[in-house]
Amino acid sequence: MRVTVTTQQPGTAPGRIFLGPYSTGQMVGQTGALMVADSGDPVWFRPLSFTNLQNADFRVQTYHDTRTGSAQPVLTWWQGTLAIPPTYTNLPAGAPEPGGCYYIYDSHYRLLRTVFARHGFNADEHEFLLTSRGTALFIASKAVPMDLRPYGGPKDGAIEDSEVQEVDLATGDLVYSWDMLQHVNPADSEVPASDASSSGGVWDAFHMNSIDEGPDGQLLISARNMWAVYDISRASGQTIWQLGGKKSDFTFGQNAGFYWQHDARFRPGNLISMFDDGCCNTGTPPEQQSHGLILSLDFQNHQATAVRTYYHQPALYSQTQGDTQALSNGDEFIGWGQNQYYSEYAGAGNSEGNGLQNLVYDAKMPGSNISYRALRYEWVGTPWYPPSAAVRGRAGENTVYASWNGSTLTRAWQVLAGRRPNALSVVVEHADRSGFETAVPTDSRGPYFQVRALDEDGKVIGTSHVVKLGSRQRVKRGPRTADKK
Structure with missing residues (x-):
């Protein structure tokens, strides 16, 4: 895949850009894990053998080996196949099919670990996080049979459940799990259960799509189809607070409301960042431009305020995917999900209709190629194989x-x-x-x-x-x- 760089200003953050190119239409080039320079030239590419096989959440992390006490930078990603219309028949669009896994590669591009989901769940493309405890936190999904008539769906239906799983990388043992179906009422979903008729009877009520760990060990979980972000007590599994959705603990100031969101992250000082897809489903609320969003949470008055936003020009409407990443120099890196662009903005951001303001870098993938996330990291690669x-x-x-x-x-x-x-x-x-x-x-x-x-x-x-x-x-x-x- 060749990338077209449309804007490149001085002062971008250091590092390369990490992509997992694929397409819901005609793929240009090959799917795989792709690292590119600011020029758009590839730095490392691990191509996959056929376009239905994909990589996602390709990033740099730190692997802590508890047996030796050492830590090293590594590359991680998900690999598998997704239910993508019109080829899928028995899962909601974007759900992982059986057989997926996560890879951890060292700086010489050698495989260190392969991680699989446990107890009947499928490894999900949305999140794979390494911890300082020598574990991996990830999302796992599976269809759970259920009578959906109370929700307006079929009797012999199923719900696409999501679970947070944590695996010890040294032993392979499952050390923690949190099941969304056990803690969140699917009746609060913004996706009607009748949608199950188009996906083999499986209702995608939750669609968990990110995990983050907080300073006190709590989990921040984003569920796209609930329009909500949840702060979860790791010890009890109970919700500490909910941001957005039908049972939000917060009211929203101007431009703070979000819908179909992705990539919710803790930021210092009671801030939360996310990518607000804001589109493109029928019904309420009205469609809004996709953008990066940073919210300030006032816990005393239970109000969320938009402190910074990041819009693109031309305006983009991304039905799925996307991310907002904090960079080392204070900039923000935006992956535009189901659009071909990825961008970097000076930290102050911009407002709707001013997408060029504070834009320092912008690039576009060819054709209908997209990447679930686009991320920037510093990386030193020394291949074990020769030139x-x-x-x-x-x-x-x-x-x-x-x-x-x-x-x-x-x-x-x-x-x-x-x-x-x-x-x-x-x-x-x-x-x-x-x-x-x-x-x-x-x-x-x-x-x-x-x-x-x-x-x-x-x-x-x-x-x-x-x-x-x-x-x-x-x-x-x-x-x-x-x-x-």
Whole structure:
């Protein structure tokens, strides 16, 4: 997938952008886990074999190994298949199908852990959080058979239940769970039970889509189809307060109301952030533009006030998905869910109709491609596998192509060539890295070539296999190493 950068101002936060591209229509490129630079060039891509298989919630986290006491930065994501109209028949749109899981990869792009949901639930794409306790918190979903007639649905129906599960990464044991059906009344849903008729009799009453941990260990849970965010006592499982929905403990000031929301997060100072989809379902309330939203909660007067908002230009209406991420420099990063854009704004944000105000970065995915979340993180990747090289000859001049999927330290390339694969010498001392793949012209005839990756100090950090001009196969090396100039 190639990304088009539409705005790039100085002062963006450091880091790369993390996407899980897929499409509900015709996919452009491949699905997978994709890390891109601000330029839109890929940094690391792990493609998937077919477009129905997807990655979501691709991000950087810290893995705490309780057995060794160590901590390390890792990549995490969900992988599986979703019920996407019109191909699904027995689950609500966007629900995870059986067989999904979560992956944890180290900075060398090696698999550390695979995590599965427990006791009959399916791993859900919406959330996977690593904790300092050496555990993983995630959302798990399953259809629970239920007579839905009291709610206006079918007798032989089911409800799509959501559960918070916590697994010890060292032992694989389930150490905590919280079931939404046991604690929240589905009658408060904003989605009628009659909708089950279009999804195999399964009613998506809750649609839990984010988890966050608070300073006192409580859980902040967003349920899109309830229009509500819940603060849950971890110890008792009871709701401490509810924000939004039919039983809200708060009233809302101007521009503070939200609907179909995603990605609710605790912020310091009684603030809550989220992505307000605000659309695009029939009925009440009236449709509103999707936007990033930060609310201040007044617990004494039980009022929620909008302190900052983040709108796009052109105006966007995202029926599903999306996120609002706090960045290290005070900016906010917005993934626009079921729209192709992702953006960065200076912290002060903007207002409806002023989407260009404080916009410092904006990019667009091709076609109908989207990403459940779009996030920015700093990341240092040092692949365990070698760089890649290829060579092509044209009109008496050869061009060597060098790339190293996932290397964030490569700043330049060195090219070696020779008449024999085990007797190569340097023919290009230094060629600056230019995007994911660097083309380096050389008048050397070869026919054998090799590339070395150089860091910012000119040190060799990786060496490719030898390739031969006119051949698609890499060459098996003899016992002699490449000569150094």
